[in-house]
Amino acid sequence: DAKTTQPTSMDCAEGRAANLPCNHSTISGNEYVYWYRQIHSQGPQYIIHGLKNNETNEMASLIITEDRKSSTLILPHATLRDTAVYYCIAQRTDSWGKLQFGAGTQVVVTP
Amino acid sequence: SQTIHQWPATLVQPVGSPLSLECTVEGTSNPNLYWYRQAAGRGLQLLFYSVGIGQISSEVPQNLSASRPQDRQFILSSKKLLLSDSGFYLCAWSVGRQTETQYFGPGTRLLVL
DSSP states (O other): OOOOBOOSEEEEETTSOEEEEEEOTTOOTTEEEEEEEEOTTSOOEEEEEESSSOEEOSSOEEEEOTTSSEEEEEESSOOGGGOEEEEEEEEETTSTTOOOOOOOEEEEEEO | OOEEEEEOSEEEEOTTOOEEEEEEEESOSSOEEEEEEEOTTSOEEEEEEEEETTEEEESSOSSEEEEEEETTEEEEEESSOOGGGOEEEEEEEEOSSSOOOOEEOOOEEEEEO
């Protein structure tokens, strides 16, 4: 499974969009990009995933570059409750059961 | 809708004592089940996963074991706890064989003294 690289931390102002980058330059054609987040002292929460196309749901948008070597998670209107560690994971469709969580990005939303 | 339960929420145990953590899932059948551990300030480490009753795969050798006595029940055990077993234990579930959308429980915080 491809390794992902994320910034260690980032700050975001409440009400503004938060753009979280993820680099996965060695991703292969059968690997999805998954995003999870973990609020302090809670279990991780699934946010969104995609393969090639951009995706949007009620929580966030996922923008994947055409060469699939990087992606950006967008929280359109950050709230204080979005403060969490965000994990970007590249996972093969045939290696289910083995999500590899890295260190993630600590996002702090400030008033 | 599906829900996942873990208990207890917190646990303080002496070194050398046994351990039993329980996880149950409601609202789905034949889920894949997982146990993760998160040490303080660290990332999540997959410990065990199960695709069905009695079927357990271990990812990391340790003094822990897992069992799945029923379709929606997953148990993490130890005969003798070590100090290094302290951490945040998370159970998760997913369905099918072609997705990694896993849904996590609230976790059990274990402190071994």
